Amino acid sequence: AQTVTQSQPEMSVQEAETVTLSCTYDTSENNYYLFWYKQPPSRQMILVIRQEAYKQQNATENRFSVNFQKAAKSFSLKISDSQLGDTAMYFCAFMRGSGAGSYQLTFGKGTKLSVIP
Protein backbone atom coordinates (compact mmCIF):
# COMPACT_ATOMS: atom_id res chain seq x y z
CA ALA A 1 0.00 0.00 0.00
CA GLN A 2 1.08 3.53 -0.65
CA THR A 3 1.77 5.93 2.18
CA VAL A 4 2.11 9.70 2.11
CA THR A 5 3.89 11.54 4.90
CA GLN A 6 3.73 15.23 5.65
CA SER A 7 6.15 15.83 8.49
CA GLN A 8 5.16 19.42 9.26
CA PRO A 9 1.79 19.57 11.05
CA GLU A 10 1.90 23.37 11.17
CA MET A 11 3.87 26.14 9.51
CA SER A 12 3.72 29.89 9.34
CA VAL A 13 5.11 32.42 6.91
CA GLN A 14 5.16 36.17 6.66
CA GLU A 15 3.09 37.70 3.91
CA ALA A 16 5.10 38.09 0.66
CA GLU A 17 7.71 35.57 1.79
CA THR A 18 8.34 32.09 0.39
CA VAL A 19 7.50 28.84 2.16
CA THR A 20 8.11 25.19 1.31
CA LEU A 21 5.88 22.36 2.48
CA SER A 22 7.35 18.87 2.60
CA CYS A 23 5.87 15.60 1.41
CA THR A 24 7.38 12.16 1.05
CA TYR A 25 5.71 9.03 -0.22
CA ASP A 26 6.39 5.35 -0.38
CA THR A 27 5.54 3.24 -3.39
CA SER A 28 6.94 0.50 -5.56
CA GLU A 29 4.99 1.77 -8.56
CA ASN A 30 6.52 3.52 -11.55
CA ASN A 31 3.32 4.94 -12.98
CA TYR A 32 1.74 7.43 -10.63
CA TYR A 33 0.65 11.00 -10.10
CA LEU A 34 1.14 13.42 -7.25
CA PHE A 35 -1.07 16.29 -6.19
CA TRP A 36 -1.26 19.12 -3.74
CA TYR A 37 -4.72 20.14 -2.54
CA LYS A 38 -5.57 23.18 -0.46
CA GLN A 39 -8.38 23.23 2.11
CA PRO A 40 -9.17 26.72 3.42
CA PRO A 41 -11.42 27.25 6.45
CA SER A 42 -14.40 27.13 4.08
CA ARG A 43 -13.71 23.37 3.88
CA GLN A 44 -13.47 23.22 0.08
CA MET A 45 -10.81 20.93 -1.36
CA ILE A 46 -9.06 22.86 -4.10
CA LEU A 47 -6.51 21.37 -6.48
CA VAL A 48 -3.30 23.39 -6.38
CA ILE A 49 -0.92 21.47 -8.62
CA ARG A 50 -0.40 18.10 -10.30
CA GLN A 51 2.76 16.19 -11.25
CA GLU A 52 3.08 13.12 -13.45
CA ALA A 53 5.82 10.79 -12.25
CA TYR A 54 7.12 10.20 -15.77
CA LYS A 55 7.82 13.90 -16.25
CA GLN A 56 11.17 15.16 -15.05
CA GLN A 57 10.16 18.79 -15.29
CA ASN A 58 8.72 20.21 -12.09
CA ALA A 59 5.16 21.46 -12.36
CA THR A 60 4.44 25.13 -11.78
CA GLU A 61 1.19 27.01 -11.41
CA ASN A 62 1.63 30.76 -10.95
CA ARG A 63 3.06 31.25 -7.43
CA PHE A 64 3.02 27.52 -6.72
CA SER A 65 5.75 25.14 -7.81
CA VAL A 66 6.94 21.71 -6.80
CA ASN A 67 10.29 20.08 -6.30
CA PHE A 68 9.77 16.51 -7.44
CA GLN A 69 12.63 14.18 -6.54
CA LYS A 70 11.55 10.77 -7.83
CA ALA A 71 14.51 8.79 -6.52
CA ALA A 72 14.09 10.28 -3.08
CA LYS A 73 10.28 9.96 -3.29
CA SER A 74 9.92 13.56 -2.31
CA PHE A 75 7.35 16.06 -3.55
CA SER A 76 7.58 19.45 -1.86
CA LEU A 77 5.41 22.48 -2.56
CA LYS A 78 6.87 25.97 -2.75
CA ILE A 79 4.61 28.97 -2.37
CA SER A 80 6.18 32.23 -3.47
CA ASP A 81 4.99 35.71 -2.51
CA SER A 82 2.66 34.25 0.14
CA GLN A 83 -0.74 35.90 0.43
CA LEU A 84 -3.24 35.93 3.25
CA GLY A 85 -5.57 33.84 1.11
CA ASP A 86 -3.00 31.05 1.13
CA THR A 87 -3.85 30.33 4.76
CA ALA A 88 -5.21 26.79 4.66
CA MET A 89 -4.53 23.12 5.23
CA TYR A 90 -2.41 21.67 2.46
CA PHE A 91 -2.67 18.01 1.58
CA CYS A 92 -0.23 16.02 -0.47
CA ALA A 93 -1.83 13.12 -2.35
CA PHE A 94 -0.69 10.10 -4.35
CA MET A 95 -2.53 8.33 -7.16
CA ARG A 96 -1.52 5.07 -8.82
CA GLY A 97 -1.73 5.22 -12.58
CA SER A 98 -2.63 1.62 -13.26
CA GLY A 99 -3.49 -1.67 -11.65
CA ALA A 100 -5.55 -2.44 -8.58
CA GLY A 101 -6.39 0.62 -6.55
CA SER A 102 -5.49 2.95 -9.36
CA TYR A 103 -7.05 6.40 -9.71
CA GLN A 104 -7.90 6.72 -6.04
CA LEU A 105 -6.13 9.31 -3.92
CA THR A 106 -4.09 8.52 -0.84
CA PHE A 107 -3.65 11.63 1.27
CA GLY A 108 -1.10 12.77 3.79
CA LYS A 109 -2.27 14.11 7.15
CA GLY A 110 -1.88 17.69 6.02
CA THR A 111 0.11 20.80 6.92
CA LYS A 112 -1.68 23.77 8.40
CA LEU A 113 -0.20 26.92 6.88
CA SER A 114 -0.78 30.32 8.40
CA VAL A 115 0.21 33.45 6.50
CA ILE A 116 0.96 36.27 8.90
CA PRO A 117 0.30 39.87 7.85
Added chain:
Amino acid sequence: DARVTQTPRHKVTEMGQEVTMRCQPILGHNTVFWYRQTMMQGLELLAYFRNRAPLDDSGMPKDRFSAEMPDATLATLKIQPSEPRDSAVYFCASGEQGNQPQHFGDGTRLSIL
Protein backbone atom coordinates in the same frame (compact mmCIF):
# COMPACT_ATOMS: atom_id res chain seq x y z
CA ASP B 1 -17.18 26.71 -13.62
CA ALA B 2 -18.72 23.26 -13.34
CA ARG B 3 -18.82 21.98 -9.78
CA VAL B 4 -19.55 18.85 -7.82
CA THR B 5 -22.71 19.44 -5.81
CA GLN B 6 -23.29 17.76 -2.47
CA THR B 7 -26.40 17.83 -0.31
CA PRO B 8 -27.02 18.40 2.49
CA ARG B 9 -24.21 20.70 3.56
CA HIS B 10 -24.82 19.90 7.20
CA LYS B 11 -26.73 17.11 8.91
CA VAL B 12 -27.36 16.57 12.59
CA THR B 13 -29.27 13.51 13.68
CA GLU B 14 -29.56 11.01 16.49
CA MET B 15 -27.80 7.71 16.53
CA GLY B 16 -29.75 4.89 14.95
CA GLN B 17 -31.25 7.11 12.27
CA GLU B 18 -30.69 6.58 8.56
CA VAL B 19 -28.56 9.19 6.84
CA THR B 20 -28.45 9.74 3.09
CA MET B 21 -25.89 12.01 1.44
CA ARG B 22 -26.18 12.93 -2.22
CA CYS B 23 -23.71 13.98 -4.84
CA GLN B 24 -24.11 15.33 -8.35
CA PRO B 25 -20.82 14.84 -10.21
CA ILE B 26 -19.62 17.19 -12.90
CA LEU B 27 -21.35 16.42 -16.18
CA GLY B 28 -19.16 14.18 -18.29
CA HIS B 29 -17.05 12.87 -15.44
CA ASN B 30 -17.07 9.09 -15.33
CA THR B 31 -15.38 8.46 -11.99
CA VAL B 32 -16.95 9.29 -8.64
CA PHE B 33 -15.34 8.97 -5.24
CA TRP B 34 -16.55 9.19 -1.63
CA TYR B 35 -14.06 10.28 1.04
CA ARG B 36 -14.43 10.76 4.78
CA GLN B 37 -12.44 13.33 6.71
CA THR B 38 -11.90 13.17 10.47
CA MET B 39 -9.34 14.79 12.73
CA MET B 40 -7.93 11.45 13.78
CA GLN B 41 -7.79 9.61 10.45
CA GLY B 42 -7.55 12.45 7.97
CA LEU B 43 -8.99 11.84 4.51
CA GLU B 44 -9.92 8.25 3.74
CA LEU B 45 -11.41 6.74 0.61
CA LEU B 46 -14.71 4.97 1.26
CA ALA B 47 -15.79 3.96 -2.24
CA TYR B 48 -15.43 4.76 -5.87
CA PHE B 49 -17.26 4.20 -9.12
CA ARG B 50 -16.29 4.22 -12.75
CA ASN B 51 -19.05 4.51 -15.35
CA ARG B 52 -21.50 3.98 -12.45
CA ALA B 53 -20.03 0.58 -11.56
CA PRO B 54 -18.57 0.19 -8.07
CA LEU B 55 -14.85 -0.54 -8.33
CA ASP B 56 -13.70 -0.40 -4.73
CA ASP B 57 -15.59 -0.06 -1.49
CA SER B 58 -13.05 -1.74 0.74
CA GLY B 59 -12.73 1.39 2.87
CA MET B 60 -16.39 1.33 3.80
CA PRO B 61 -17.92 -0.49 6.80
CA LYS B 62 -20.21 -2.86 4.90
CA ASP B 63 -22.61 -3.57 7.69
CA ARG B 64 -23.93 -0.03 7.87
CA PHE B 65 -22.68 1.90 4.83
CA SER B 66 -23.82 1.59 1.25
CA ALA B 67 -22.93 3.56 -1.86
CA GLU B 68 -24.81 3.60 -5.14
CA MET B 69 -25.04 5.45 -8.44
CA PRO B 70 -28.63 5.10 -9.64
CA ASP B 71 -27.74 7.22 -12.67
CA ALA B 72 -24.85 9.21 -14.07
CA THR B 73 -25.98 12.41 -12.35
CA LEU B 74 -26.46 11.06 -8.85
CA ALA B 75 -24.33 9.22 -6.33
CA THR B 76 -25.59 8.39 -2.86
CA LEU B 77 -23.94 7.34 0.38
CA LYS B 78 -26.18 5.88 3.05
CA ILE B 79 -25.53 5.03 6.66
CA GLN B 80 -28.05 2.82 8.46
CA PRO B 81 -28.03 2.74 11.43
CA SER B 82 -25.83 5.75 12.15
CA GLU B 83 -23.46 5.86 15.12
CA PRO B 84 -21.64 8.75 16.83
CA ARG B 85 -18.32 7.53 15.40
CA ASP B 86 -19.68 8.25 11.93
CA SER B 87 -19.49 11.98 12.67
CA ALA B 88 -17.18 13.45 10.04
CA VAL B 89 -17.10 15.48 6.85
CA TYR B 90 -17.98 13.38 3.82
CA PHE B 91 -16.67 14.51 0.46
CA CYS B 92 -17.71 13.46 -2.99
CA ALA B 93 -15.28 13.96 -5.86
CA SER B 94 -15.49 13.30 -9.57
CA GLY B 95 -12.94 12.95 -12.35
CA GLU B 96 -13.04 13.13 -16.12
CA GLN B 97 -10.87 10.08 -16.67
CA GLY B 98 -9.01 7.79 -14.35
CA ASN B 99 -5.82 9.78 -13.97
CA GLN B 100 -7.26 13.26 -14.20
CA PRO B 101 -7.44 15.42 -11.08
CA GLN B 102 -10.45 14.86 -8.92
CA HIS B 103 -12.77 17.78 -8.30
CA PHE B 104 -14.31 17.86 -4.86
CA GLY B 105 -17.68 18.99 -3.63
CA ASP B 106 -18.03 21.19 -0.56
CA GLY B 107 -18.67 18.20 1.68
CA THR B 108 -21.42 17.19 4.09
CA ARG B 109 -20.65 17.78 7.74
CA LEU B 110 -22.40 14.96 9.59
CA SER B 111 -22.95 14.98 13.33
CA ILE B 112 -24.46 11.94 15.01
CA LEU B 113 -25.63 12.62 18.55
